[in-house]
Amino acid sequence: MAKLKAILIGFGKIGSGYASDPLMARYFPYASHAQVLRDHPAFDWLAVIDPSSEARAAALRDWGIPIAVADISDLPATIAPDIVVLASPPESRTDNLKRFPSAKLAIVEKPLGRTAETSSRFIDSCHNLGIAVQVNLFRRAEETTRYLANGGMLERIGRPQAVFSVYGNGMRNNAVHMVDLFRMLCGEVTTAQALSAPRPLADGPIPGDIALAFALTTAEGTCCTFMPLDFAHYREVGMDIWGEQGRLEILQEGLLNRISPRQPHRALQNAMEIANDRHDLLPSRYGHALYNIYDNAVAFLEHQTPLASPGKSALVNEIILDAVTESAANGGILIRLDSN
Numbered sequence: 001m002a003k004l005k006a007i008l009i010g011f012g013k014i015g016s017g018y019a020s021d022p023l024m025a026r027y028f029p030y031a032s033h034a035q036v037l038r039d040h041p042a043f044d045w046l047a048v049i050d051p052s053s054e055a056r057a058a059a060l061r062d063w064g065i066p067i068a069v070a071d072i073s074d075l076p077a078t079i080a081p082d083i084v085v086l087a088s089p090p091e092s093r094t095d096n097l098k099r100f101p102s103a104k105l106a107i108v109e110k111p112l113g114r115t116a117e118t119s120s121r122f123i124d125s126c127h128n129l130g131i132a133v134q135v136n137l138f139r140r141a142e143e144t145t146r147y148l149a150n151g152g153m154l155e156r157i158g159r160p161q162a163v164f165s166v167y168g169n170g171m172r173n174n175a176v177h178m179v180d181l182f183r184m185l186c187g188e189v190t191t192a193q194a195l196s197a198p199r200p201l202a203d204g205p206i207p208g209d210i211a212l213a214f215a216l217t218t219a220e221g222t223c224c225t226f227m228p229l230d231f232a233h234y235r236e237v238g239m240d241i242w243g244e245q246g247r248l249e250i251l252q253e254g255l256l257n258r259i260s261p262r263q264p265h266r267a268l269q270n271a272m273e274i275a276n277d278r279h280d281l282l283p284s285r286y287g288h289a290l291y292n293i294y295d296n297a298v299a300f301l302e303h304q305t306p307l308a309s310p311g312k313s314a315l316v317n318e319i320i321l322d323a324v325t326e327s328a329a330n331g332g333i334l335i336r337l338d339s340n
């Protein structure tokens with residue numbers, strides 16, 4: 001098979017920067033797009049586009065990329081990528097893709113846009129350009145999460161009764177990952193409701209992002225509350241699922257997954273309990289999930305394997321977050337999401 005020609009637009013932290021963090025490297029061999037493009041044998045990484053001269057210098061010097069330009073118009077006309085990786089902020093992405101008629105697939109960072117409406121326009125534009133979209137909601141490609149979503153969770157803890165999630169640094173930055181995980185594990189969301197007033201984030205990674213408590217419910221009636229944490233104290237983006245036969249905790253941002261079984265109650269006759277002191281650990285492959293996102297993209301292009309994290313699914317998360325925002329603006333009314 002000929003290698004897939006790839007270009008990377010946006011050479012910031014997720015583009016390449018996280019690769020130079022030694023602490024992250026202990027847990028995330030693939031923390032940035034650059035590491036996957038460098039190592040994955042299916043890709044020929046042709047060029048980097050970034051307006052930052054520092055970023056371009058790093059691409060040429062540290063990664064040996066032959067071409068690094070500030071703007072797409074500076075690229076040699078011969079560059080015809082199969083895959084465009086968009087690790088830049090959302091605004092200019094559609095215009096970027098229009099410049100590459102050869103492109104078959106875009107690997108895109110979340111959020112897709114600043115609102116669900118702009119995100120939806122982006123997905124429509126990609127569709128009209130004939131470009132498939134894989135979004136880096138990496139849990140969709142992580143082995144243990146996939147095992148849990150494909151029946152493993154039901155087998156190990158039974159049907160979910162109560163679900164709790166915590167996130168920080170903003171709804172569009174991190175709650176989006178937990179909304180996506182909740183949909184993966186518990187099913188599609190039919191109602192959304194804000195449980196607190198929104199709090200603006202002064203220095204959040206995504207401009208204009210907010211933090212608030214909210215609840216989502218699935219068609220089967222499973223409810224999850226999402227509570228914001230202030231990362232100034234500590235970080236966590238996690239989920240705690242109490243099933244009918246056990247408990248699943250996804251902690252340390254996915255690096256620690258543990259299952260506590262059900263057993264006869266230690267202190268009461270004729271009752272059961274969750275043995276929280278007797279949990280099993282599930283392996284975490286989070287550090288390879290970004291690599292898997294690319295692997296799956298190759299399988300999609302070569303064998304029509306379904307995309308693990310298609311744009312249309314990622315858009316649903318953003319529609320849900322807009323519904324939460326709408327609920328907050330209207331005193332916490334319940335918003336129905338029948339179109340999901």
Ligand SMILES: NC(=O)c1ccc[n+]([C@@H]2O[C@H](COP(=O)([O-])OP(=O)(O)OC[C@H]3O[C@@H](n4cnc5c(N)ncnc54)[C@H](O)[C@@H]3O)[C@@H](O)[C@H]2O)c1
Nearest residue numbers: 010011012013014015049050052087088092109110111136
């Ligand atoms: N999937 C995840 O878990 C995850 C993690 C981190 C970041 N992200 C997302 O990735 C995107 C980038 O985040 P980051 O932390 O790397 O930000 P960053 O600020 O570190 O990097 C962004 C880079 O894009 C460049 N850029 C800006 N406009 C551009 C343009 N028009 N064309 C090309 N390059 C342009 C900037 O110069 C910068 O180098 C954001 O949308 C963010 O939400 C996702």
